[in-house]
Amino acid sequence: MIISDELIKYLAELSKIELTDDEQTVMKEELNKLVEYMHLIDEVDTSSVDEEAFGELKNVFREDTVKPSLDRSDVLSAAVTKNEEAFIVPKTVE
Amino acid sequence: MNYETVIGLEVHVELATESKIFCSCTTKFGGAPNTHCCPICTGMPGTLPTLNRKVLDYAVTAGLALNCEIQKNNRFDRKNYFYPDLPKAYQISQLYMPFARNGKVEITTRSGVTKNIGIHEIHMEEDAGKLIHSETDGITLTDYNRCGVPLIEIVSEPDFRSADEVIAYLEKIKSIFEYLGISDCKMQEGSMRCDVNLSVREVGSETLGTRTEMKNLNSFRGIERAIKFEAERQIRAIEAGEKIVQETRRWDDLKGVGYAMRTKENAQDYRYFPEPDIPPIIISDDTVNRIITAMPEFADTKAKRYNEQFGLSKGDAELVAGSKHLAELFEKTVELTGNPKEVRYWLVGQIFYLMNEKGIAPEDIKLSPEMFAEFVNIASSDRINKQAGKIVFEAMFMSPERFDIEGFIKENGLEQVDDTETIRSAVREVINNNPKTVQQYLSGQTKVVGFFVGQVMKATGGKAKPDTVNKLVNEELNKL
Numbered sequence: 001m002i003i004s005d006e007l008i009k010y011l012a013e014l015s016k017i018e019l020t021d022d023e024q025t026v027m028k029e030e031l032n033k034l035v036e037y038m039h040l041i042d043e044v045d046t047s048s049v050d051e052e053a054f055g056e057l058k059n060v061f062r063e064d065t066v067k068p069s070l071d072r073s074d075v076l077s078a079a080v081t082k083n084e085e086a087f088i089v090p091k092t093v094e
Numbered sequence: 095m096n097y098e099t100v101i102g103l104e105v106h107v108e109l110a111t112e113s114k115i116f117c118s119c120t121t122k123f124g125g126a127p128n129t130h131c132c133p134i135c136t137g138m139p140g141t142l143p144t145l146n147r148k149v150l151d152y153a154v155t156a157g158l159a160l161n162c163e164i165q166k167n168n169r170f171d172r173k174n175y176f177y178p179d180l181p182k183a184y185q186i187s188q189l190y191m192p193f194a195r196n197g198k199v200e201i202t203t204r205s206g207v208t209k210n211i212g213i214h215e216i217h218m219e220e221d222a223g224k225l226i227h228s229e230t231d232g233i234t235l236t237d238y239n240r241c242g243v244p245l246i247e248i249v250s251e252p253d254f255r256s257a258d259e260v261i262a263y264l265e266k267i268k269s270i271f272e273y274l275g276i277s278d279c280k281m282q283e284g285s286m287r288c289d290v291n292l293s294v295r296e297v298g299s300e301t302l303g304t305r306t307e308m309k310n311l312n313s314f315r316g317i318e319r320a321i322k323f324e325a326e327r328q329i330r331a332i333e334a335g336e337k338i339v340q341e342t343r344r345w346d347d348l349k350g351v352g353y354a355m356r357t358k359e360n361a362q363d364y365r366y367f368p369e370p371d372i373p374p375i376i377i378s379d380d381t382v383n384r385i386i387t388a389m390p391e392f393a394d395t396k397a398k399r400y401n402e403q404f405g406l407s408k409g410d411a412e413l414v415a416g417s418k419h420l421a422e423l424f425e426k427t428v429e430l431t432g433n434p435k436e437v438r439y440w441l442v443g444q445i446f447y448l449m450n451e452k453g454i455a456p457e458d459i460k461l462s463p464e465m466f467a468e469f470v471n472i473a474s475s476d477r478i479n480k481q482a483g484k485i486v487f488e489a490m491f492m493s494p495e496r497f498d499i500e501g502f503i504k505e506n507g508l509e510q511v512d513d514t515e516t517i518r519s520a521v522r523e524v525i526n527n528n529p530k531t532v533q534q535y536l537s538g539q540t541k542v543v544g545f546f547v548g549q550v551m552k553a554t555g556g557k558a559k560p561d562t563v564n565k566l567v568n569e570e571l572n573k574l
Contacts, residue, residue, distance in 0.1 A: 014363055016176040057373040064111050064148035067118035075131045075238075085127045086226070086235035089178040093227055093234075 003031045095333075096297040099325040100305075101254035101290060105267060106245050107277045108221060108285040109152045115220050115244035116143030116186065123283050127237035135220075135242035137182030143371055145170075149244040150193075152276040153218050154377060155385050156246055157194030159270050159392070160213050164382050168193050170218075170369035178236050179222040187247075188217035189366045193377065200394070201262040211263050212251030221245045240284075252291065252302065257321040261314055264288065265416075269393045272418045281312050288317055293338070294328045303328070304338040308345050308352060320345040323352050396421055404434040410442050417456035420445075426463030427470065436474045437466070444487045452492070461494045469499055481556045482508035512559040514566070517550065520558070521566045524549040525574075535571055543567060 008028050012019045019027060072085065081088040114121055117134035134141045157164050169191045172184040197213030223238040248267070254260050268279040268286065279286040288311045293303035308324060311317045323345075328338055345352045391399075396415035400406040406414065414420045424441055428434045445461075448454065469490060473483045485508060490497045503509055511517065524546055525532060535542050546567045551558055 014174075014176065014365070054373040058376055060144060060373050061147040061150070062118070062144040064113050064146050065118060066113045066120045069119045069130050069132050072126070072128050072131075075128050075136060083235070086237055087128075087178070087181075089234050089236060091227055091232045091234045092178060092225060 002035050003028055097294045097325075097329050097332075098255055098297050099292060099294050099321070100252050100302060101256075101260060101292050101321065102252035102305075103248075103250045103254065103260060103263065104289040104291070105248040105250075105264065106221075106287045106289075107156070107248065107267070107271060107279060109149055109156075109244040109246060110275065110277050110285075111146055111148045111152065111244055113146060114242035115146050115149050115218070116242055119242065121243045123285070125239050127235070128239065130239040131241070136238055137180075143186060145372060145375065146244065149218060150375065150377070151381075151385065152244075152274075153193055153216070153246050154382065155274055155276055155389070156248075156271065157197065157216050158382070158386060158389065159274060160194070160197040160199055160216065160248065160267075162194035162197030162213055162216060164377055165191060165193050165195060166377055167191060168375040168377060170372045170375075171366050172369050173219075174365040178234065179225050180241065181223070181236075181238060185220060185222065186369055186372070187219035190368070192217035193375075199263060199266055201259060201266050203256075203258040203262045205258065207259075209253075209259070211253045211259070214249045214251050216246050216248050219245050219247060252293075257318040260290070260321060261318060264314060264317070266393075269416050269418075273390050273392055281314065284312065287312060290317065290321060290324075292321065292324050292328070294325055294332065303332075304340050306338065306340065306354075307342045309342060310344050313347065316345060316347040319347070319350060320352055323350070327352070393421075400424075404428065404438060406438055406442070410438075410446075413446070414441065419459060420456045423459065423461065423463055423466065427466040430463060430467035431470045431474075433470055433474055436470050440466075440470065440473065440483075440487060444484065444491065448488060448491050459491075461491050465490065465494055465497065465499070472499060472503070476512060476559060477510055478503060478508055479510050479557065479560055481551075482510065507555065508557060510559050511554055511557045512562055514562065517554065517558050517562055518566050518570070520550050520553045521546070521563070521570045524553060525570055532571075532574065536574060543571065546571070 005024065005028065008019070008024050008031070012024070012027075076082045076085075076087065079087050108121070111121055113119065114135055117132050119130045119132050119135055122130065134143055154164055169188065170186050171189040173187045173189065174184040176183055192215040194216040195214070197216070198210045199213065200208065200210050202208045221240050221243040223236055223241040226235040226237065228234065250263070254263065264286070271277040271279050277285055281287070290308040290311060291305045292308065293305035295301065295303040306324065306328070308320050311320055324343070331338060339354070341354045343352045343354050393412075393415040397408070397411040400411035400415055401408055404411075414424050420441075424437065427437045427441075431437060445459070449456070449459070469483075469487065472478060473480075473486075478486065482503070485506070486499060486502055489502060490499060528546075528549070531542050531545055543564075547560070547563050550563045550567060551560070554563075
């Protein structure tokens with residue numbers, strides 16, 4: 001088990017989400033499966049591959065040109081809580 | 095016990111590009127909330143950020159101006175944090191490979207001390223949005239217009255020992271960046287912001303004390319007050335036998351106090367990792383050389399030149415060169431008139447005076463070089479004397495829009511009188527009206543000549559040519 005109970009609690013705190021004990025158990029199991037799956041890639045011999053994940057790709061730029069932004073109604077359309085001009089979140093300072 | 099304050103700064107500067115760092119939304123300040131947003135800067139899934147070429151140019155320019163070593167290999171990293179000012183839940187920044195390292199800035203404080211401040215590194219990143227906290231109903235509103243505005247963060251070495259040095263450094267950076275045109279560095283609009291890392295230690299000690307970080311500083315005055323407050327707080331705590339806690343503190347400029355943020359907010363674990371969406375950026379020697387060639391002359395060099403070439407005093411030269419706007423006004427007017435001496439006279443005597451008197455910032459001066467030049471040409475001819483010149487200058491300086499110098503001189507009858515007969519009769523009249531003073535003169539008190547000159551100037555409404563008045567007063571007195 002790579003992901004311990006402590007780590008799950010810590011990650012939940014960092015991510016600002018509250019987990020019940022049951023949810024923690026489920027989350028721990030799923031995350032561990034995920035991480036184990038990711039470790040499959042260790043089986044590939046990459047000793048001859050350059051560390052640079054991008055290969056030849058480099059210096060991708062765009063020019064400094066302004067293009068129209070989205071309509072605000074579109075920006076806000078998927079928000080759960082909003083008013084006519086902004087997203088609304090729980091108050092973040094006391 | 096004697097303490098010294100040790101300060102390091104993190105200065106954030108917004109770069110003055112037209113569009114954002116990774117998308118094509120405008121960077122304009124203000125605008126109705128959430129109207130400068132697109133899927134990229136609001137962090138919609140599946141979007142791809144692409145670096146604005148001009149951001150890199152401006153960043154490298156800043157790095158070179160602050161005497162840094164520009165790094166050839168550049169990568170971006172993700173700084174993960176969950177706070178609603180950033181809808182992606184991570185900021186694209188540079189942790190592992192910042193584009194500039196090992197710089198230095200020479201500063202001169204108000205008290206005349208010159209020293210070098212080391213630059214540890216500079217990195218590029220994107221700005222976050224603005225949160226508006228409601229006073230009443232427990233909610234926070236988000237405005238993401240500023241999300242993705244390009245920033246550089248300049249991390250200094252802990253080389254500052256006083257608020258004075260900090261202010262001198264910030265003013266220097268502001269001046270350099272204004273010259274370069276890469277940022278307007280307006281603290282009140284948040285285009286220049288500053289975090290202060292501060293600790294105190296016994297004078298002579300080599301080890302650093304525990305530091306605190308102050309955020310939310312948005313004016314030179316606020317920074318100065320916050321530094322003084324925090325240094326005194328730490329010294330008091332140490333004297334009382336308390337331990338300084340490493341923490342982030344907020345400065346409340348209205349109340350004039352700093353306070354610690356809750357410890358939970360202090361938990362910092364950004365889980366940095368390389369940004370997989372942006373390929374490496376290689377800054378070639380060609381790029382660096384192209385930027386070096388295009389660099390303008392900086393305030394330091396300008397001030398030295400003004401002093402040597404145009405005879406401005408060191409202090410005046412620094413004042414003019416320290417503002418791009420003033421420097422341009424000065425140089426352009428000199429170029430138009432070919433008369434640096436006269437331009438200097440009115441610049442130092444009147445512009446500085448009026449700026450002080452009326453509280454006008456250099457960038458708010460509306461007088462154009464063309465109009466200044468026209469004035470200088472008139473003032474250096476015999477048409478008006480200095481006294482009348484001052485009246486014309488103030489009127490012109492305060493509202494230069496469509497100001498008519500010739501018209502103003504005529505309307506107010508300010509043309510210089512250099513008609514010998516008119517002046518001579520005024521001199522005679524003054525001599526006749528002041529027999530007592532004439533007696534003083536005849537008894538050897540020659541300094542009363544000045545009194546006669548003053549009276550004649552007054553009698554001619556300040557318009558007589560002072561040289562002629564002087565000459566004729568002496569002539570007439572000698573006849574007695």
